[in-house]
Amino acid sequence: MASAPVDPPLFYSRHIFCCTNVRPAGHPRGCCSAGGSEKLRAYMREKAKALGIENIRVNASGCLDRCELGPNMVIYPEGVWYHYDSTQDVDEILQKHLIEGGRVERLMLQPDQK
Ligand code: FES
Numbered sequence: 001m002a003s004a005p006v007d008p009p010l011f012y013s014r015h016i017f018c019c020t021n022v023r024p025a026g027h028p029r030g031c032c033s034a035g036g037s038e039k040l041r042a043y044m045r046e047k048a049k050a051l052g053i054e055n056i057r058v059n060a061s062g063c064l065d066r067c068e069l070g071p072n073m074v075i076y077p078e079g080v081w082y083h084y085d086s087t088q089d090v091d092e093i094l095q096k097h098l099i100e101g102g103r104v105e106r107l108m109l110q111p112d113q114k
Contacts, residue, residue, distance in 0.1 A: 010077060013054075014098055017061035018044065018073040031063075032070035035085050040071065044090045053098050069109055081109035 018041035023031035038060070045058040066072050066081070074081045075097060082093055082104065089107055096102045 012057045014056040014078075015076045016044070016056065016058045016073055017064065017076075018058065019062070019064045019067075019070060020060040021063040021067070023067075029067040030070065031067060032072060035071040037071035040084060040087065040090055041073075043087055044094065047087075047090065048094055048098070051094060051099070053094065056098065066109065066114070069113060072109065082107045083109055 018037055019032040020038045020041060021031050022033040023029065025034075041058060041060055048056060048058060064072050064074060069083055071085055072081060072083055073093075075093075080097070080103065082089075082097075084090055084093065084107055089104075092104050093107065096104045
């Protein structure tokens with residue numbers, strides 16, 4: 001029987017991917033950038049710094065393939081997905097999820113949501 005793999009410690013305590021994919025206006029699937037994801041990602045990055053949240057990374061990502069639910073982000077290692085569309089939503093995710101270790105249930109995406 002193979003032994004269980006031993007992973008190295010996490011490099012970032014949280015790694016956040018915010019989809020900033022751009023599609024042409026009128027595309028049937030839409031895109032996260034149409035909902036302001038580029039500005040909101042930049043806001044999240046700066047606000048996290050201002051709050052002193054260390055050892056995280058807020059990356060822009062390509063399409064996460066849940067476009068109809070966007071703008072979307074996913075936070076690892078938890079693998080929790082959020083829809084967000086305002087700076088207030090970002091503030092709540094930073095405070096509740098990243099600082100307090102809780103969840104913003106009203107914004108969470110479930111696996112069966114498409
Ligand atoms: S465009 Fe953002 S998930 Fe596809």
